[in-house]
Amino acid sequence: MSNEPSDRRRGPLTRSGGGSAVALPLAPTSLGELAARAREALRTGYWARLVPLLGALAVVTRLPSFARPFWSPDEGFLASQARMLAGGGVLYDTVVDRKPPLLPWLYESAFWLFGSSSLWPLRVLAIGAHLGTAVLLAAIARQRWGNRAGGAAGVLYLLVSIGLSPEDSQAATFEVFMLPATAAAFWYAQNRRWAQAGAATAVAALTKQTGGAVLFAVLWMVRRESRRYGGERPRTSLPALAFGFGLPVLVIALSTGVRNFVFWVITGSSDYASLDGAWLTMLERAFGNAAILASAALGLLVPLARRWRRVREDADLWVWLGASGMGVITGFHFFGHYYLQLVPPLVLLGVGAVARGAANWRPVLLYTALAGTVFVGLGFAWPHQPLQHSVSVATDVAEETAPKETVLVWGMNPEVYWLSGRTPATRYLTAGLLTNFAGGREPNSVGVKQAVPGSWKVFDSEMDRRLPVLIVDESGNAPYAPRYIQPLRALLAAHYTRIGSDGTAVFYRLRTDRPAPR
Numbered sequence: 001m002s003n004e005p006s007d008r009r010r011g012p013l014t015r016s017g018g019g020s021a022v023a024l025p026l027a028p029t030s031l032g033e034l035a036a037r038a039r040e041a042l043r044t045g046y047w048a049r050l051v052p053l054l055g056a057l058a059v060v061t062r063l064p065s066f067a068r069p070f071w072s073p074d075e076g077f078l079a080s081q082a083r084m085l086a087g088g089g090v091l092y093d094t095v096v097d098r099k100p101p102l103l104p105w106l107y108e109s110a111f112w113l114f115g116s117s118s119l120w121p122l123r124v125l126a127i128g129a130h131l132g133t134a135v136l137l138a139a140i141a142r143q144r145w146g147n148r149a150g151g152a153a154g155v156l157y158l159l160v161s162i163g164l165s166p167e168d169s170q171a172a173t174f175e176v177f178m179l180p181a182t183a184a185a186f187w188y189a190q191n192r193r194w195a196q197a198g199a200a201t202a203v204a205a206l207t208k209q210t211g212g213a214v215l216f217a218v219l220w221m222v223r224r225e226s227r228r229y230g231g232e233r234p235r236t237s238l239p240a241l242a243f244g245f246g247l248p249v250l251v252i253a254l255s256t257g258v259r260n261f262v263f264w265v266i267t268g269s270s271d272y273a274s275l276d277g278a279w280l281t282m283l284e285r286a287f288g289n290a291a292i293l294a295s296a297a298l299g300l301l302v303p304l305a306r307r308w309r310r311v312r313e314d315a316d317l318w319v320w321l322g323a324s325g326m327g328v329i330t331g332f333h334f335f336g337h338y339y340l341q342l343v344p345p346l347v348l349l350g351v352g353a354v355a356r357g358a359a360n361w362r363p364v365l366l367y368t369a370l371a372g373t374v375f376v377g378l379g380f381a382w383p384h385q386p387l388q389h390s391v392s393v394a395t396d397v398a399e400e401t402a403p404k405e406t407v408l409v410w411g412m413n414p415e416v417y418w419l420s421g422r423t424p425a426t427r428y429l430t431a432g433l434l435t436n437f438a439g440g441r442e443p444n445s446v447g448v449k450q451a452v453p454g455s456w457k458v459f460d461s462e463m464d465r466r467l468p469v470l471i472v473d474e475s476g477n478a479p480y481a482p483r484y485i486q487p488l489r490a491l492l493a494a495h496y497t498r499i500g501s502d503g504t505a506v507f508y509r510l511r512t513d514r515p516a517p518r
Helices: 031-044 046-061 063-067 073-086 102-114 120-145 147-160 174-190 194-207 209-228 237-256 258-265 279-296 298-306 311-329 336-355 361-381 385-400 415-420 431-435 455-465 486-495
Strands: 406-410 470-473 496-502 505-510
Touching: 046 063, 046 120, 046 147, 046 361, 063 120, 063 361, 073 102, 073 415, 102 120, 102 174, 102 194, 120 147, 120 174, 120 336, 147 279, 147 298, 147 336, 147 361, 174 194, 174 209, 174 311, 174 336, 194 209, 194 237, 209 237, 209 311, 209 336, 237 258, 279 298, 279 336, 279 361, 298 336, 298 361, 311 336, 336 361, 385 415, 385 470, 385 496, 385 505, 406 415, 431 455, 455 486, 470 486, 486 496
Parallel strands: 406 470
Antiparallel strands: 470 505, 496 505
């Protein structure tokens, strides 16, 4: 480790800064003295210089996110879900998903404050999440390897974290908002503040389940701490960690209903996270996204490879990286945005290697800056076809229906609900919840029997209560097309007439001469 000081207090009368520990002066005796000290801190302080730089870089690297109304179906799902919640929906009851509740609630809050017609507030919050992650990584690196390494860690994180396809790196989705909590958990554990580490881990897991992977690194640090006490674990470490983690989870579970929370966040995803998939597609996606990220992080991977035999120097970071890798693998879908959780530990490991002499800072920073520039440009040049299709379909939906009429979009593009301003006819915003479909899934793993348990019974009751005026079938030749899904096929035959199409989307209108609902 470097001899440069950390941010932690070394004693009751000392503090660390850019050089050796110095005595703390007496407390200010007047507001004028306090203001003078604040001005001096802004002029000379490490963080006062670094944070604005990181803030500016966070904005520049995320400018492409503002270039289009949405980037991915996940954003569309969250936006549609938040609008339903704002309209009186109840999470895990009349509004459902396989994800924890924190991000849907954040979307709902943003819509309540700024309106639901645009995702720009979420883009701003995503920039804040990336900035918070960068600052925390800088704090971790500074404690370990000094001031220069701290600044480099923050800068390199912001550059490497855009090193995926823009729809994965520029979207305001689950991985983005769980990263600050994972970094905070590691920072707290590094400073032996176990209750706070547990609470931060809980926040990460309550944003997305795989955010809890950092718990493995935290537990490893608890174990390391026990060895410092001659094999006797400090009596308060594990209880404090368990309390910090368990309390937020318990509060959230009670607020949403324990049974519903456990089902939708934990047990209801068992079929989704399975080995039944198109392995060639999954492997292509796994290695393709890994290669894209590696191209962005190559400046760090090269010095890291030179020191790979000295794993024990940063064993806690390697545990974090390995646990994050397990998070990427979970579910065997390998979507690009899953890889974002690898970036914080990977950046810290690379920074540690450079700080210990495996490479010079200049080529590492220059290469990563060049790669980041390419990915920013790619964000502005990314093809608009999926966006244009969803906007076109949403426009047709809005023209064919009245504002208070309900719609069913049978497909994997829930953004149509949000873009059209129409209310979903069901709590299941994608066909995936009713068929277990996901990208790369084998046809024999998709169908009514593979749906979320009990979902078709609920769906039938929703249709009995109120049939949608319009059904939009976006399945095309997918294995969840109506010809493969008997309940939907029967619903269309009994109550709907085909009225047209828009590309791959087929529109069905409710017949006025239909039989009475079942």
